Amino acid sequence: MTHPAPAPASSPITVPCPACRTDAHTPLHAARDRWFDGPGTFRYARCASCGLTYLRERPAPAAMADYYPPDYVRRGKGPAWLLRWFRARDLRRRVALVRGLAGAGGRVLDVGCATGAFLHAARTAGLVIAGVEPAPWAAEAARARGIPVWSTTVDRADLPAAAFDVATLWDVVEHLDHPADDLRHVAASVKPGGWLVVTTPVLDGWEARLWRTRWPGWDTPRHLVVFSRSTLERTLADAGFRLSHWTYLSESYLLTALAISLAAKERLPSPIARGLRFVLHVRPVRLVAQPLFRLLDRALGGSWVTAVAQRVDADADNAGGDVGDGVGVGVDGNGNGNGNGNGNGNGNGNGNGNGDGDGDGDDRAHRAAGSEG
Ligand SMILES: [Zn+2]
Numbered sequence: 001m002t003h004p005a006p007a008p009a010s011s012p013i014t015v016p017c018p019a020c021r022t023d024a025h026t027p028l029h030a031a032r033d034r035w036f037d038g039p040g041t042f043r044y045a046r047c048a049s050c051g052l053t054y055l056r057e058r059p060a061p062a063a064m065a066d067y068y069p070p071d072y073v074r075r076g077k078g079p080a081w082l083l084r085w086f087r088a089r090d091l092r093r094r095v096a097l098v099r100g101l102a103g104a105g106g107r108v109l110d111v112g113c114a115t116g117a118f119l120h121a122a123r124t125a126g127l128v129i130a131g132v133e134p135a136p137w138a139a140e141a142a143r144a145r146g147i148p149v150w151s152t153t154v155d156r157a158d159l160p161a162a163a164f165d166v167a168t169l170w171d172v173v174e175h176l177d178h179p180a181d182d183l184r185h186v187a188a189s190v191k192p193g194g195w196l197v198v199t200t201p202v203l204d205g206w207e208a209r210l211w212r213t214r215w216p217g218w219d220t221p222r223h224l225v226v227f228s229r230s231t232l233e234r235t236l237a238d239a240g241f242r243l244s245h246w247t248y249l250s251e252s253y254l255l256t257a258l259a260i261s262l263a264a265k266e267r268l269p270s271p272i273a274r275g276l277r278f279v280l281h282v283r284p285v286r287l288v289a290q291p292l293f294r295l296l297d298r299a300l301g302g303s304w305v306t307a308v309a310q311r312v313d314a315d316a317d318n319a320g321g322d323v324g325d326g327v328g329v330g331v332d333g334n335g336n337g338n339g340n341g342n343g344n345g346n347g348n349g350n351g352n353g354n355g356d357g358d359g360d361g362d363d364r365a366h367r368a369a370g371s372e373g
Contacts, residue, residue, distance in 0.1 A: 024048035112172030116142030183239035205303025241309035
C-alpha cells in the first residue's frame, strides 16, 4: 500500500473507563494502527473498578475518521460466486438465530445497521425491521431499501419503549464511546423477555491468547473497548440483560489470517508479505480452513463471539459480579511513532457505522477484525 503524507495528528485524548467512569486503572500495552499505518500510538488500560479493558489514550473524536480509510472494507480474492456464497451464508446464520428468538413476525432493531444488509434479509424472512445508523450516507442507503432508520447514535435515537423482540449489534459494540450507556438505551426499547444479540471480539478466546498484543481483535485505534466474556456479560447484566449463551457465527479463520498477514507485513519484504496475504485470504482457502477453526472455537473458546442475552424484568436485580478480564496482556510498549498516515477518512463522527459501502452485511462482520484483504 502507498499512502499520502501523514495527516497532522491531533493530540490523543485520555479517557476514564467508558463503562463506570473510574479513572484508576492498570496500564496495558501501547499500540498503533498496524493495518492502515494511521498516525500516533495509543495505550490500553484495564479499569481498576470494573475490569473493562479499553483504549485509554485514544484519538480525539474529531480525528477518529482518519482511521477509517476508504479501503477499511476489503474484499477477499477469488471467484465472485464464492464471495456471494460467504455473504449469503453469514446473513443466513444471523437471520436464523434472530428469527428463532423473535418468532414469526417479530420486531427487530439493528443498532449500527450500516446500509441494511442484515435488516433486508430479516425482512425477507418475515420479520418487522428498524435500524439505527449514525453515518448519514449509510442510513440513506438503508432508507433507499425501504428500511426505517434513526440516523443518529443510539443514545440520541427516539426509540419506542419496550417495542422490539430482538435488538442486534453486529460488530458494533467495540466501536462505541460508551457501550454500557448505549446498551441501556437499547434495553429500554426491548420488550421484557425480549433478546439482545451482540457480536464482538473477546480477549479470552484462543486466538487472543495466542497472539496477545498482536491479536487483530485490538484493531487499534478503531476498537475503543475490548471485552472479555466476563466483562461483556457484566455489561449486559448492568444494562438489563441476562446472558443466555455464547455462539460463533463469524468466520473466525479471518482473525488468524489477519494476524499472520500483519506479522508478515511488519517483518517480511513486502512482495512476500503481499503474496502470503493473498494466499491466506483467497476465498477457496477460507472455505477449506473455516470448518477447522469452527472446531477450534468450540473446543477452546473462540475470540469472535456472539452473545445471546435476554431482557430481564426492569425490577429484577441485575447487579453483576466483580470479575475482571482474567487475561494478562504483555506490555511491550513498543509502539513506534513512525506512522505514515493516510488521513483521508470517510468515517463518521463517532467511528461507528462505517464500511458496508455496497450494502453487504458480510463486510460488517469482518470489519471487527479489519479484515478480508
Ligand atoms: Zn470501569
